[in-house]
Amino acid sequence: MALKKDYEDIPGTFVFDADRGREGYQLNQFCISLRLQVNRDAFNADEGAYLDKYPMTADQRQAVIDRDWNRLLELGGNIYYTSKLAANDGINFQQLAGLMTGMGNEAYRAMMVAGGRSPEGNRYQSEWDDKEGDS
C-alpha cells in the first residue's frame, strides 16, 4: 500500500495498524471478552471449549494456551487486549513487561526505578542490529 510505514524501523515494538488489527481480530476479541467475570469463569473452567468460540489461527490459539506473550503480539495481538488475558492470570502490566523483555520482574522493576530504558540506542532497528552484531 502506498501509505508508507515510517514507524517500521523502530526496534522491539509493534505499531498496531490496520494490517495488524486484521490479523489479530479474533485473538483480540477473545482477549477483551475476559474483561467480564462470567467469561473469565467460563474460560478458566474449560479453555479449549471457550477458545472454540473465536475462530483464530492455530498459531494464535497455541500462543494463548502457552501464554507466549511476545508471540501473541507477533501474531496481531495488541498489548491492551493481551493484558486482559494476563489479568485473568493475576499478572499486571509491570509483571507482563518483565516477561516480554525476558528480564524477569525484579530486574525490570529495578530498571524502571532507575529511570527506565533509555531512548539512546533504542530508536532505530539499525542500532539493535549493530548490538547483535557486537555480541
Place this chain on the structure above:
Amino acid sequence: MALKKDYEDIPGTFVFDADRGREGYQLNQFCISLRLQVNRDAFNADEGAYLDKYPMTADQRQAVIDRDWNRLLELGGNIYYTSKLAANDGINFQQLAGLMTGMGNEAYRAMMVAGGRSPEGNRYQSEWDDKEGDS
C-alpha cells in the same frame, strides 16, 4: 441553548435532534429491539412484560400499547424506530403515513400517485396556522 433551532417553524414534522433523542431514548431502544425475530416473539407473547425491560415514561408506554403513532413521535420517538413497531404489526411505511396523516391508506396513496404533498403552503408553521384560522 444558544444553538438556534432554525428548523422549529416547519409545520407537521419533528426534527430528531439531541433534545428529542434524550427524551425518546428508552422508547427508541425498545422499538429497535423488535428488529430481531426473537424479540418480536417475546413482545408479541407478552407486551407488558417485554415493555418492563425499557424504563420509558408512562405516556410513552401507553402510546406503544395504543399504537398511537403520532403520540410516539411527540414523545421523542423517531420514525425509523417506530417503524420497527409498525413492521411487527404488519404495517409498512406507506400505511403508517396514512395513519399519521389521518388520511387513511387509500387517500394517502392516491395523493402520492398524483405527485405527493405539495411544498406550497407546507413550508412554514404560519401557513398552517393561517389555514386553521380559515376553517
Place this chain on the structure above:
Amino acid sequence: MARITAGVGCSHVPAIGVAMDQGITEQPYWVPVFEGFEKSREWMKAQNADVIFLVYNDHCTVFDASCIPTFALGCAPEFAPADEGWGPRPVPVVKNHQVMASHIAQSLILDEFDITIMNEMEVDHGLTVPMSVMFGDKGPDDEWPCLVIPLCVNVVQYPAPTGNRCYNLGKAIRRAVESFDEDLNVVIFGTGGMSHQLQYKRAGLINKEWDTQFLDRLTSDPVALSQTPHVEYLREAGSEGVEMVMWHVMRGALDDDVTEVHRHYHVPASNTAVGHIILENNKDRIAAE
C-alpha cells in the same frame, strides 16, 4: 493505482427492495420506477467496476441509539443483510475489499476526517436497494459482481454532517483511493433521497422542482450546491430529504468536469421521490471513447 471513474446517485427506498424481492416489479405502480434503471444496469455492467464505494445511511437498524457515528467506514470482511423487522432481504452478502477499506480508513484519519472503523457490521436497505436496482435480481446464494466498501453516514439524529463536510470527504476519499497501489476501477455511489417526509402530519411531501434543480446542479454547480443548509433540506425536501447530503460525498470524489450520462426521476415509490443520476468524469469518458 486505483481510480474513481464515475459516480451514481440513487434513492434507496425500502419498498423498491420489497417489490423486487416479491417479484411484483411488473405491476403498473412499479413499472415506471424500474424502467428508469434499465439503462443503468447496462451501464453498470459495461463499467466493469472492481469496487463500489457506497455511501448510505443506516435506518436505526444496525446502529441503535447507544452509539451514533457521524461517518462509519465498513472494514469487516463482509456485510450480511440485516433483519429490518420483517426478515433479512433475500440478497447476497456484500463482500468487502478489506485491505483497501482499511487503507482508506487510515488515509482519511491522517487527512483529519474522524472516521469510526467498523470491523463487524450488517447492512440495511440503504445499501442493498442501490445494489439491487443497479445489478438486478440476485438471490442469497448468488454473488454481487463486485466488491463494496460501505460508508455509513448519520442522517437520522440531527445534525447530519454538513454538505460542505460531505463534499470534502469525497475529495479525501478520492485521495485515499488514488494512493492505493492496486489497479482498480472504483465507482462511488451516493444514496438516499430524493424529497421525502415519512413522518407525522406533513408525511408525503414531494418537491419535484427542488429535486430537479438538485440533480441539475450536481453537474453544473456542485460546490455551491454543497453549501445548502440543513434547514433547506428539511423544509423543502422533507424531514428525510436531508439524506441527500450523502450525494455530495459522491460528487466531491469526482472531477470538477463531469457529464451526466443518465437521469431518472419518478414519483412515487411508497412515500418517496425516486431520483437517480449517473455522472462520468469527462477525462474518463474521453479515454473510454
Place this chain on the structure above:
Amino acid sequence: MARITAGVGCSHVPAIGVAMDQGITEQPYWVPVFEGFEKSREWMKAQNADVIFLVYNDHCTVFDASCIPTFALGCAPEFAPADEGWGPRPVPVVKNHQVMASHIAQSLILDEFDITIMNEMEVDHGLTVPMSVMFGDKGPDDEWPCLVIPLCVNVVQYPAPTGNRCYNLGKAIRRAVESFDEDLNVVIFGTGGMSHQLQYKRAGLINKEWDTQFLDRLTSDPVALSQTPHVEYLREAGSEGVEMVMWHVMRGALDDDVTEVHRHYHVPASNTAVGHIILENNKDRIAAE
C-alpha cells in the same frame, strides 16, 4: 455563558488507581508519585469547577475491535467504572451534564468534527485515574464533586488523530462551551502519557528529556508542538506515548496565553513516566487575583 478557565494534563497510569484502591500510597515506591498531586488537589478544590471536560482513551475495555470511533463523546446520563479484568474500580459513578454534552456534540458536528455520540458507555482507568488523583479517595457510594463530559479518543489502533486535529478540536470544544447559555466554570483535562512503552522487547522506555520539552512547550510553543508527527511519539516516547496527542485537545481549548501554575514529573509508576501540569488562562488569573 459557560467558560473554560483552566487545563490539566495528567497521566492516567492504571497502577496509580490500584495503589489508591489498595491503600498503599504511603509505600516508598508510591510516595513521590502522590506528593506531586497534593498541590493539585488543593488547586482543584479552589477552582470550584462545575464541569470537567475530560479527554481520555479507552484501553480496549469498553470499546472492542468491532467499532473504533476516532472521537466518541459521552452523552449518556452517567458512566459507570468498567471491569478491566480484575473487577470495576471502587470509585463513584461519573455523572454527566447531559444537556451540555449533547449541545457540544451538535456544535462539534456543525463545526465539521465527525464525532461519534455515545448514549451508553462505561469508563476505564483512562478516565477514573485522573479523577482520583485530582480529587483524592472516593468510594463507590461517594459522589465526584462535579459533573464530567468524557471524550474518548482512539489512540490504540494506528493512526490516532493528528496532533493538529486534536488541537483544532480543542478550539471547537471551546466554541461549543462558550455558546452554551448556562453560567458554568469548565476545566478541561487532557490525559495519558507521558513516555511509556508497555509492550514487547523495548518495554520500559522512558524519555525524560523529551517529556520535559513537551511539558515546557505546552506553555511556550503549543502550535508547533501540536505538529509533532506520530512517528516521533512512537520512536521517542514509546509505542503508548502517542496518547499524548490528547493533551493537545486540552491546550487548544485554552487561551494562547497561559501560565503554568503547577508541574509534577516522576519516574516510574509501573512502566510509565508520570507527568502532570496545570495551566490557567492568563486573563482568568488576572480576574481571579
